[in-house]
Amino acid sequence: MIEGGCLCGGIRYRYDGEIEEISYCHCSQCRKAHGSPFAAVSPVATDRLEFIAGAELLREYRSSPDKLRVFCATCGSPIYSAKDDLPHIRRLRLGTVDTPFTCANAFHIFTESGASWWDCDDGLPRYAQRKP
Numbered sequence: 001m002i003e004g005g006c007l008c009g010g011i012r013y014r015y016d017g018e019i020e021e022i023s024y025c026h027c028s029q030c031r032k033a034h035g036s037p038f039a040a041v042s043p044v045a046t047d048r049l050e051f052i053a054g055a056e057l058l059r060e061y062r063s064s065p066d067k068l069r070v071f072c073a074t075c076g077s078p079i080y081s082a083k084d085d086l087p088h089i090r091r092l093r094l095g096t097v098d099t100p101f102t103c104a105n106a107f108h109i110f111t112e113s114g115a116s117w118w119d120c121d122d123g124l125p126r127y128a129q130r131k132p
């Protein structure tokens with residue numbers, strides 16, 4: 001069981017599952033949305049992600065025609081993203097997770113769009129765009 005929430009604490013969620021993948025996304029949208037050189041995200045099953053507080057605080061921003069980014073209306077924490085054609089998957093923003101976990105299946109994506117000032121040679125696989 002994974003628990004987490006936003007910065008202000010208004011939104012709290014529970015995920016009935018494990019974090020099985022971490023992608024560090026360096027795309028320009030994630031950099032803007034997170035205010036950081038990359039976002040750390042994991043796909044989770046929509047039907048196992050439960051909002052136990054603050055569901056009414058969730059706000060959606062359509063950053064691409066087919067993609068929503070969902071964040072807290074009060075504090076702005078990014079919570080997850082979702083694609084219209086993959087309704088059973090949400091991409092959870094792992095910085096909002098409070099439960100300690102480890103996951104060796106980690107990699108960088110969209111490194112060709114990465115910030116010029118960040119050198120992320122940590123030995124993990126790197127992909128210029130999506131993971132093939």
Ligand SMILES: [Zn+2]
Nearest residue numbers: 006008072075
């Ligand atoms: Zn909040």
Ligand SMILES: [Zn+2]
Nearest residue numbers: 025026027030
């Ligand atoms: Zn991205």
